[in-house]
Amino acid sequence: MQGWQVIIPGLCGPFPKDSMISEQASSPLLALLSSSQSIPAANNFYEQVATLFDLPQPLPVAALTLSAEHGDITGKHCIQLAPVHLHADMDHAILYDEFALDLSTQEKQQLLTELNAHFAQDDIAIISDARGGWFIVSDETFLIETSVLHEVIGRNINFHLPTGENAIYWKRFLNEAQMLMHQSPVNAVREQNGQLAANSLWLWGQGSLSNRTAHPDTTVYTNDDLLRGVAQYTNCDCHDLPASNTALQQQVVICDTRLLSAASYGDVERWQDGLQTMMQQWLGDLPQLARRRGVEVTIYPCHGCAYRLPVGGWRNAVTSLFARRGSAQDYIRYDDQAER
Secondary structure, eight states: OOSEEEEOTTTTOOEETTOOOOTTTTHHHHHHHTTOEEEEOOSSHHHHHHHHTTOOSSOOHHHHHHHHHHOOOTTOEEEEEEEEEEEEOSSOEEEEOHHHHOOOHHHHHHHHHHHHHHHGGGTOOEEEOTTSOEEEEESSOOOOBOOOGGGTBTSBGGGSOOBSTTHHHHHHHHHHHHHHHHTOHHHHHHHHTTOOOOOEEEEEEEEEOOSOOOOTTOEEEESOHHHHHHHHHTTOEEEOOOSOGGGOOSSEEEEOOTTHHHHHHTOHHHHHHHHHHHIIIIITTHHHHHHHHTOOEEEEOSSSEEEEEOTTOOOOHHHHHHSOOSOGGGTOOEEOOTTO
16 A cells, blocks of 8 residues: 555535536535546445455444454454434335434433343343444344445435345344334434434444454544544554644555535535535645655545546646646536435
């Protein structure tokens, strides 16, 4: 892993086809990518992380995320649970995640207590990490296939329910959880206050950790719990996103996931605000710094291609706004919304 690998899921969408993204609002994206060479890359965030760090696919997201706090959990099988809101219609149900719910710490803790009291009879215990993520840890494999949470936001979940050998068991688990959460005092209060009810769970990210691949010469900068776990598992130094890029080493992975939720919801205004903030905080001066350092930079929007800028290939961000090629629309991806 050489140079600076910059992972920004949601940087280029995908957005709904009818999204209105102005050239002015997306001009920072053009300034960033117009000098680049497009190369094949992974189709989504989790495949890209697995590829860069030589990890198995599908990526055991739950186990890696949990390992950031609990250390080595090699051999344990983990799955992640997220409280969600399902908006039911005649023949489908649309999913909204914790961003839309905005649950308080107290609400999540009460729901967790109620769920654990109910499922104790089945020897199922849901644990919480320090940041409020929910997990089930088992000595046995879950034997199901699931869909990544952010890829089902705003979609009909009928296309994305668990499949596999134990799918019937886990669908029954979800049905019981829905009935319990529907009756929860937490949701009674939320509905009285005009808030969305946390009326279901989403299972995803199952897997276990086995063969460890070390990248001791790589430093990770991130705001993401998964990448913190990946860094811990692969023996990388890990830090929060840099307030300044001047201290970056020669072999670095920077992962900023702040655009992912906005892209998942098709929230163009929030995406534009997030991109502007990111450019001001650390991304905007990265081109000039890379050029001075003689470092090759690869940017991964996690949509099937990446953008590589060879050593000395960055143009000044201001200059590129006036000498740009094409349009920001050349880099933005759109979703046909067929399953929404």
